[in-house]
Amino acid sequence: MSKKIRKSVDTARKKTKPRQKKARPEAESPRIGVFVCQCGSNIASIIDVDALTKYVQTLPNVVHAENMNYPCSRQGQDEIIAAIKNNKLDRVVVAGCSPRLYEPTFQSCVSRAELNPWLFEMANIREFASYCHQTTPGEANEKAKDTVRMAVAKARLLEPLTPIELPVTKKVMVIGGGIAGINAALDLADMGFKVYMVEKTETIGGYMALLDKTFPTLDCSICIEGPKMVDVGRHPNIEIISYADVLKVEGYVGNFKVKIRKNPRYVIAANCTGCGECRDACPIEYPNYADMYLGARKAISIPFGQAVPLTHTINRDYCIECYKCVDACGAREAINFDQKPEEIEVNVGAIVVTIGYGMYDPKDLAWTGYGRFSNVFTAMEFERLILAAGPTGGKVIRASDGQKPHSVAFMQCVGSRDINRYEYCSSFCCMYTLKHSVMLKEKYRDAIEVYVFYNDMRSNFKGYEEFFNRAQKSGVKFIRVKLENRRITEDPQTKNLTVCGENEDGKPVSVEAEMVVLANAAIPSQAASELAKILKIPLGKDGFFAECQPKIRPTDTEVPGIFLAGACQGLKDIPYSVAQGSAAAAQAASALSKGSWTVEPLVAKVNDELCSGCRVCESACSYHAINVEKAGDKSTAKVTEGLCRGCGICSSACPMDAITMPNYSDCQIVAQIQAVMKRELKKHD
């Protein structure tokens, strides 16, 4: 035993002895009940549960022990409640699976038997024993005994705790105004919550607002989304904060403080009617991001006609300050060249993150020829080409000669499903390529040949396979190629392209096309990594935000009160994003609707008498949950309960031993260590 542990054992003894005497006036207490779970064959096939139960009965203070199949079931819980009552148990241990999932279940079970839920302890003999030592059952059984013995040792010292209730602000911030964010915001606003929608660009709408049609129904994208965008703009409970950046987020669930920078548009939103007279007067143009830079917009303008808010923006990088817009605006006086960035602070109870995704620039994939060959486009560029309100007025024309192509080849999986670029599948490219090819075929019929170079056609979900059939029937030619050895070359005279690949047998296939469209990978938003730092939420290894639990908590983050929806959590199409937006809204609402947030009482506690105000804990805490404050003439550490995650680092760092973690106190941990070291414990200790 190292010096440090021995020291802490000593202090633990010193500290615990008097308390133990107080907490246990009669010799019968604590009365511990242990329930060993068979978990079907998950545990019972490796662990001899009968032997384990018999062993447990020999442990001090254990007055009841039994094994049962599925204590988590309704029947099992009823049996536990009955056992508590019949045996007057005041401590309960379940030896079963992971407390991460089932501790709340059993806590509520014991509380129904009128026992404090924190007088419950769990021993994980499934993940820690039966699962991981399947080939060595002897050792697995020994480890199961150790684990239960430790749990019993700790249970002996458990103390009843009371949960902490924190007041919440009934307001929500939605970061990102794409289709997921729009749905989250509308749902929350309809439920009566005040919603702040923060959007980085000039308008809400996201990628969906830039699409021509949606699959598999070929509905006009902006016709579906536009009215929703207007609803967001007009909803009395929603405040759009567009052209803004989230700078800082402090606080915890129910009480977040968000600092936002509103970037100057040089147009006063309240005065701008969106009439566009300034735009007509403006002499300067620059490439429009909303048109994927295929077309230009004025230095004072909106990115597209359906923008919400309709407030115009001056791009000072291009503006020459002739003030013709000021003249055109006239008495409305909406233009203010002296506008400065403005920082505002907003208090919200929950945050829904819906920042969407970005698109991979295939310029660095040399085989595609993108950026070198004038008739190679990305899918988003094609989307703007075929869109009636796009820069070409809906004419699909080549860049080299402005002519309509007679053959178009679509190339799938560009950058995605590539271990050197993005390993994952971009999920919606197959479907939008089907959409594009059907649109071309149905618009130009036999005047156009459409080829799709694909590897796997992924058309799951409702109506998608039928859409694939529709594409095949419309005459689109599908060519299956390997992902390796694909190549696009250009004829320097005609500017036509030859698309080459290898079929499954390794034989070369090639097609000459007058235009090529690349299904380039969708990638994490550029803003994701910075926002992850600001919100203190983790990113997955693919760069998208990591959900708390992929199966049953897909919209939760590690931070309570911060939720995810849409493509920022993982790529997904429109209906799935919409559903997740509503799901995150429901999550946020359930966190705030009660009016208070319950925090588990497992947060650090400071003994003011012992605390010297040395601030060691402050620097040790990664959550900024403990701060030294002056109270009277003494400075002591104070814990912000909403922020404390109960990690215990402050407690071990404290040189004065002034900080304790309830139910993770030194004496409890030492008792567990002693138990696992097989120290014989006397009944009275």
Place this chain on the structure above:
Amino acid sequence: MPFQTLKKDTAEGLSLEWIMHVKNYKLNLDKNRCVGCQICNLACPKEAIRIEKQSKTVGEKTQKAKVDIDLSKCNFCGICDILCPYGAITVTVDGKHLLSVLDKESFPQLVRDIKADASKFPMDRDKSEDVCPINLIKVHYSTAEGKPVKDPCSLNESEQRALRMMVEVDKEHCPCCGICEAKLPQCAMHVRRILSGKLAITPEKCPEGCTDCLDVCPITGALYLSDGDKKVHANEMFCVYCGACKIVCPVDEALDFKRTRINHTPVRSGAWNKALERLTSPTDMTKELKAKRSLRARESVKKRMGLKEEQRV
């Protein structure tokens, strides 16, 4: 094809391009016409144009300063095109030389008030054409029937009298120095300056043997080397106030140069006011604003009093 920006720098010219799928913006700087003056550099609202003095080689003529344009800052507004006195810069949209800043009245045009009276021109083609230091005058002779005549000097007097003459001045590239007006017979040419200002050389401050300003000046006669003190002197009669000399002058106090006025079409534009301020001085800009204001006041008074155009208030 994604949006592309291109920059090509050759001995003949510098060209910048924005290639969008549906639009093409192009700026072309003709290095043969560019004299390395500072006008585009001062006028550019995006500070995209840099002007760089070339290093000197002993025994050789001083090189004119080099103009470089930053592609990431240029917005293809065409202000440099409009203001270049030598017409060295051309901005085109889809190949057409139509500038939106002129169309939307965001910027004025320089007024090149040049009138030629062909009948007053001498019969000698060389004498007529050579007066222009940058060869912008072309004279065409033809018989009464319209047959072109190559060498009018070879004809006899009566034939010469019957000749028709046509004078073609390349106004777009003319800095309006007025040398033609002075050297050709009276009233053959009428030229009003675009730029006015002040140019004075203090020979005492000039380094011994320095002719840098003279080397770069495109207008023969605006600067000259005096036989007496072997120093360069200025003749303001022909100076176009482009400032090419000021850029290369190695001594600050030797060359006193400023522009005070620019002859332009009427305009109401913040961009013009700023360009004017940088090209002249805040005082001169204020003067123009005051003049404009009083003109407006006079017109409104006239209107109210119901006076006719020619009547004075």
